[in-house]
Amino acid sequence: MNKIKEFVIDYELIKKFDINALQKSLILPIYEDDVYSYCAVCKKSDITFAKKCFFNLTSFINIKEEEVLFYLSDFDTRYELYLLYKKSLENLKENSQNHIDKFFKLLLEFSIEKRASDIHIETNEKHLFIRFRIDGKLKHIISFELVFYKVISSIIKLKAKLDITQYRKALDGRINEKLNENSYDFRVSILPTISGESIVLRILDNKSIKKDLKYLEFSKSIYNSLSNISNLTQGLVLVCGPTGSGKTTTLYSILKSFDLDNKKIITVEDPVEYKLDGITQINVNDKLDVSFSSVLKNILRQDPDIIFIGEIRDKLSLQIAIQASLTGHLVLSTIHSNSALNSISRLLDLNSQSYLLSSTLKSIFYQRLVLKVCPDCGFKGCKNCNYTKYQGRTAICEHIKIDEKMSSLIAKNSSNCEYKTYLDSKDYEDIYFDAKNKVKKGLTTLDEVYKVLGFEDEI
Known part of the structure; x- marks a missing residue:
């Protein structure tokens, strides 16, 4: 099981450090509170470097080397997604869709860039997970607090012209978005689960097939x-x-x-x-x-x-x-x-x-x-x-x-x-x-x- 999916990685914390240095040392900062810092490492990580950079770093989350590098890759996009997620939650009371609109569009653009065929949005008792199916295999991309689930569920239902108040039955719809000058269709499937909903967006390229x-x-x-x-x-x-x-x-x-x-x-x-x-x-x-x-x-x-x-x-x-x-x-x-x-x-x-x-x-x-x-x-x-x-x-x-x-x-x-x-x-x-x-x-x-x-x- 991918341990890192159970944590909301603080990409604002990561931005304080040089990405190249983190990649070279194979250190993935996760978050810090008033008492401790938390990092993910692998067998080849430079623990000495990590202890110099973070205060009260007493324990580590052990993951694979390729996972450390993967979560440090595409940093600008991950950082922007994280900021928009935070702003969306901060502005809930203002009932503003601006930040969540930007978040959703950036997520779709990221999925196209990563050559994904599907976007999976799932929940458990504590977190919301986003995974992309790339080359036939599901790949965990990023996790958020569970409170973000209703925000992202609502924007998807609005764009797919579905009932945003309905959480107890299966829903099917379609979204069309223009991304980077190209038009894409997304087939939306929503199923109720014991912890919320499972949302899957199948990416359908709206252009004619080019492959002879x-x-x-x-x-x-x-x-x-x-x-x-x-x-x-x-x-x-x-x-x-x-x-x-x-x-x-x-x-x-x-x-x-x-x-x-x-x-x-x-x-x-x-x-x-x-x-x-x-x-x-x-x-x-x-x-x-x-x-x-x-x-x-x-x-x-x-x-x-x-x-x-x-x-x-x-x-x-x-x-x-x-x-x-x-x-x-x-x-x-x-x-x-x-x-x-x-x-x-x-x-x-x-x-x-x-x-x-x-x-x-x-x-x-x-x-x-x-x-x-x-x-x-x-x-x-x-x-x-x-x-x-x-x-x-x-x-x-x-x-x-x-x-x-x-x-x-x-x-x-x-x-x-x-x-x-x-x-x-x-x-x-x-x-x-x-x-x-x-x-x-x-x-x-x-x-x-x-x-x-x-x-x-x-x-």
């Missing part, structure tokens, strides 16, 4: 297979994997490769994650009776060439996907599974008729995201990678092309053993093969691959 397939760092064979999807005119193509494995990004990059001027492309998503000119995008909204099922039932009347279904989630969505494929449409979608081969079983579990599936399914891609070795510090740890030694993520992938033999096996509802025997005869390159090649190139590490996939001999 060639920039997604797929291996040459996977890239070629993905590129060839644009040559298909009908059938079902699936990208599978768990939540947060980059499936939607891959599919949108495929969509960008089509001739958008001469194709009618419709997407059905919950919610729309990327905006792309030239295609018709439908945001599912049950409150407005624009449900997943109602949209799918009517989608073929729109005369589409290509349909992107955000997720094959049930029997109905699979039926619509197969029906559209059989009637001359190309359908792209995602499904949750733990391998490309396993997705066939998942589809059959949804009561798909095997002979229909065999005639429509064209390609299955299974992908995961692994952390990339930080290019700025050579695996030593630096500010750009938040002292984690990793920065950004890259996809590892496997691909099953449904050829005549695979189609025949699906039609016969064959066993996994029969599929594997055939794939082995073709020297099938699974996701471990792709991952190990990226390790050889120095893009990631074996430790990271095994954290994401598990050990090969255990699967």
